[in-house]
Amino acid sequence: MSQPDLANLDEHAFTSPTLSELPPPRRATHAPRILLLYGSLRERSYSRLLTQEAARLLNAMGAETKIFDPHQLPLPDGATDEHPKVQELRQCVQWAEGMVWTSPERHGAMSSVLKAQIDWIPLSIGSVRPTQGKTLALMQVSGGSQSFNALNQMRVLGRWMRLITIPNQSSVAKAFLEFDDHGRMKPSPYYDRVVDVMEELIKFTLLTRDCADYLVDRYSERKETAQELSARVQQRSI
Template sequence: MTSREPSSRKTASRSSIRRGSALSETFPALQEQHLRQTDLEALRPAFSTHKPRILILYGSLREVSYSRLLAHEARRLLERLGSEVRMFEPRGLPLPDEAPASHPKVQELRELSQWSEGQVWVSPERHGAMTGIMKAQIDWIPLSLGSIRPTQGKTLAIMEVSGGSQSFNALNQMRVLGRWMRMITIPNQSSVAKAYQEFDADGRMKLSSYYDRVVDVCEELVKFTLLTRDASAHLTDRYSERKEHADELEMRVHLKSI
């Protein structure tokens, strides 16, 4: 019995150390020199006075395309709300990896994405998902071009049309992609069910709760864009990236000194 006591005390001591470490107020894994407190001034810069720059992408090539009609409805509303809006025509855009990035349509898309401060993605739902045409456009926009990230910190609104009952599958996928592209995806969204019933002979959206939600989304996008565009650099300034860049710099300096 006596011979077991030292071992028991040792085990208890180790357990006590582990519990104490877990409750410690120190930060052994943190590199303090790369941690920055939130800069309230950087979060509240003077507002830019130019019109919010919004890019609209839609995911259909059909002659009668309800996603295109919805995209134009959003364009009109955004312009009415004081935005400068451009739409990308996906016809002629090659499949990802089918052509080099120097392809004119790819260059056009990337330049528009870089120009924009906010975006609207409008896709039909096909087989329970966004269309390949919608996904191809997103896939052609890289996460980074050298030191430039074409979508990081930009706002995003998402909309979908479907031929049947209301669904949110395409919206859910686009919301995931928006996060992956490091965009600020606004909380509101629009799903237009039985879209063939929601537009008149002139291609204009009829009065309905669906239309009201589209207005809601456009209003919210403009507000979020105005609120975040001037603070975007501070909002997307990350500890992990500052630490990584410092490590890369140290390595380059070390190599030059050899």
């Protein structure tokens, strides 16, 4: 077979991905670190209750979890990056190996409370990309019939933030009927789906966290890095 014409390709930055380059799986390591964000400030917030239920499941599956409290988080650009809640959020994101985003559906869309949290998370902090290559699970609660509007929006955002967004997702309709007076989720197919989603998140996190750097290693970025290094060498030789 003749070789394809790839005249535009930088052969020094080009590689053929192989399984042999993947880091070996680690059998004994730390618990998966999962950060959970929710999208409502109400006293009885169903997105918060669903998030807490998810955290219980993740803990039972062996994960370490943190739930970020969005109270007192300023609007994006309404404060500097040094604001304590902004710093807390960013530190949590850097700590995490995976995330769960849970939003109520408001006016057919995700809530501004959750969007504000995501908007405070930059694509890079110095040389560190805090979300790239990490896993993400999505859930939404609705006051009426089942909908996927908030989920679809969050899925777009997850891709934009370079997160590995898992296929499964949870949409809880008429959420006010699905939790008891103590804030615990009642047995139902909705609850079973939440279990499914958290189980899938843990599996994807275990499969990808040790090889995330390899999975997001890109030709274009290797090429750019090589060009920058070459330019520095030339400047030093002048």
